[in-house]
Amino acid sequence: MSIFVKMPFARSNETGKIISITEANRGNACNCRCLSCNTPVTARKADRTWHFSHRTDKTSTDNECYYSPVxxxxxxxxxxxxxxxxxxxxxxxxxxxxxxxxxxxxxxxxxxxxxxxxxxxxxxxxxxxxxxxxxxxxxxxxxxxxxxxxxxxxxxxxxxxxxxxxxxxxxxxxxxxxxxxxxxxxxxxxxSSVVEHNEDERKETGKIETQTVESIYFNKPPKPQDQNLQLCACCQIQPSALGGGILCNDCVRKHVGTTFQNLTEMVKSYK
Structure with a gap:
């Protein structure tokens, strides 16, 4: 599919921002430059399709550049x-x-x-x-x-x-x-795995020294030495690992997309 089109965008000399032809003043008063070759353009708003065009009064625009929408x-x-x-x-x-x-x-x-x-x-x-x-x-x-x-x-x-x-x-x-x-x-x-990320973060702070990788990744019930771990705020059974350390993987999979639109919404509900 070809994408050769007239220029709908240019860069404002005043603000340095990219603007649409709909935002520009007509003609040379637009005070803009081409995004591709950085030469002055004029805003043509009398044509059927409004667009920017290279100014013909500049020797630097004798040969127009190839404008790419990409x-x-x-x-x-x-x-x-x-x-x-x-x-x-x-x-x-x-x-x-x-x-x-x-x-x-x-x-x-x-x-x-x-x-x-x-x-x-x-x-x-x-x-x-x-x-x-x-x-x-x-x-x-x-x-x-x-x-x-x-x-x-x-x-x-x-x-x-x-x-x-x-x-x-x-x-x-x-x-x-x-x-x-x-x-x-x-x-x-x-x-990356959110669970893996949370594990690494807590290891750095010394908060999960007794929690095994096995229990983090597979959400198995806490072993006796893990009794001090924080449990999921939703089910109160599995050790928490997601949502900043308040939810377990199973509950997130079960409720995000059904009960809650996303993980952020679920976290806010249980905080």
Whole structure:
């Protein structure tokens, strides 16, 4: 599917932010630059399809660049990702988080990286540009709990299909489309066990010195030497390991998705 489209986005010289053609002043008063080649553009809002176009009064735009919607989407996601301050990724809940954009770890460039300030869970998101180097998630699995990749090409193909008039969306609406279609456009590359993560965290603080790996992973009833362990707030039978150490694996599997929409909601109910 081809994605050659007129430019619906440009970067504002005033704010440095990516804006939609719907937000721009008409003509050269838009004061914007092309996302791909960084040369001045004009906002054409008299045409049937509003769009940005390279300004012809600049010698630097004698040869127009190739505008890629994939590039625009990858940049927009980077711009909007910091607005996502709470989320559930796999079994991990992230609250009151901030994102680092285009950060390198173990030689791998990560589009977005965050760490929960309380639980210390970590997440990395690959946000590829056209022709980006293959993302080597294997180099990151020792340090990062959740590793995801966003299919920016499929996003572009879906939102800007050939021979169709594209809906003029703002950057915030593009990001909302991503959240609404998360399961279609985002792939999980790696996910650590929440149970394993909690075990490691408690070992570091010396809180589970008597708890065996066997009882953590398989939720067997506590052995006599484990009688001081905290029991699940839901069933009061199994040792707790999930949800910050208040719920057992069986109860989470039983109730998340049925009684509760997600793990965060269940944790709040039993706190």
């Amino acid at each position: 590039t625009a989407i990858a940049l927009i996601i980077r711009q909007q990702l910091p607005t996502l301050q709470e989320c559930d990724l796999d079994d991990f809940a992230f609250d009151d988080i901030s994102w680092e954009i285009d950060i390198k770890k173990h030689g791998v460039l990560i589009g977005g990286y965050t760490k929960d300030p309380i639980r210390k869970h970590t997440a990395a998101i690959d946000i590829p540009f056209p022709g980006s180097k293959a993302f080597d998630s294997d180099l990151l699995t020792s340090d990062i709990d959740i590793i995801l990749t966003i299919d920016t090409t499929t996003m572009a193909n879906t939102l800007y299909a050939k021979d169709t008039k594209p809906t003029l969306l703002g950057p915030d609406e593009i990001f909302q489309k991503l959240l609404e279609n998360w399961e279609h456009w985002v792939t999980m590359l790696h996910s």
